[in-house]
Amino acid sequence: MATGQAPGNPIPAMRTYPPVEHPVVxxxxxxxxxxxxDLGVNSDxxxxxxxxxxxxxxKSKLLSLRRRFLKDAAGNTLVNLRHKIRTMHGRWEAFRGESKEQSDLIFTAKKSKLFQFKTELDVFLGNNKGEVPDFKVKEGNSESSCSILLGDSNTMLAQWLLWW
Structure with a gap:
């Protein structure tokens, strides 16, 4: 088992890349x-x-459009994602496990601009109460690709392609 790997979770395939200098947990x-x-997301x-x-x-609960759950490979709930109602920027909140308590808030995400042709999200970690996001998520040249940037910079942390 790799260092820091959670029990019961698979070790992702390794490619040859330089080590990450300052990982963000x-x-x-x-x-x-x-x-x-290298990860891919399918239509499910x-x-x-x-x-x-x-x-x-x-996963989502039956008949719930406003709640999603990020689960690990073993089926453990890592994050409870809640879509806030009545927000102009389509805000989502992410809480640890199945919690809804503010003390378990991991991050919030909202549309960067009210009107967009391509999706762009500002992501604020739970302790960030400022105006500058910790990350930006930007849709690529197609709806099936996306990049994650550090704050308001052009420093790319991750990118992915949706697998169909």
Whole structure:
């Protein structure tokens, strides 16, 4: 088992890349790979590595459009995603596990601009009460690709392609 790997979760396929100098831990260190990992998301919101090994999945409760759950490969709920009603920027809140308590807030995400042709989200970690986001999520040249940037910079942290 890789250092920091959660029990019962698969080790993602490794590619040859330089090591990550300053990794950012959002959910927990047990889900932090010590190397870049190529992941893909299919139309069922299952996240797999290049070998097709399930790493994460997003599930929703029956008849709920406003709540989603990020689960690890073992089915453990990592994050409870709640869509806030009546917000101009379509805000989502992410809480640890199945909690809804403010003390368990991991991050919030909202549209960067009210009107957009391509999706762009500002992501604020739970302790960030300022105006500058910790991350930006930007749709790529097609709806099936996306990049995650550090704050308001052009420093790319991750990118993905939706697998159909």
């Amino acid at each position: 959002v959910i927990g260190p047990q889900y932090l790979a010590q190397y870049p990992v 919101f299952k996240v797999s590595d290049i070998n097709g090994t399930l790493i994460f999945q997003v």
